Amino acid sequence: MPLTTKYVFIASMDVAPEKEALFNEVYDREHVPNLLKVPGVRSVTRLRTEPASFNVGGETKRLTGAGAPTYTAIYEIDSPDVLTSRAWAEAVEMGRWPGEVRPYTSNRHHIVRKVV
Secondary structure, rough: OOOOOOOOEEEEEEEOOOHHHHHHHHHHHHHHOOOOOOOOOOEEEEEEEOOEEEEOEEEEEEEEEOOOEEEEEEEEEEEEEHOOOHHHHOOOOOOOHHHHHHHHHHEEEEEEEEEO
């Protein structure tokens, strides 16, 4: 996935197992479309942690993701100012996300990275 912006906002979290289907539906059908309407948000890529292995130094190591959030969304943004804009503030409170999904998320991590 080639990045098209100089900044990314990365939001990672877990969700209660009984709410996982609702989480994915709302994220894909409401939350992402609402945030893509915010000026300065260029794209969103969603990721889910999967167990795997890799080789390094002649040794195979298991990647479990232990402790890391299961879900991650990478938002390509024009600048960190996008995240404090009125449009962003309104978009994150739209639809079913704030009332029906957000309360069932945990282990939340947010960070902005500059592309170098």
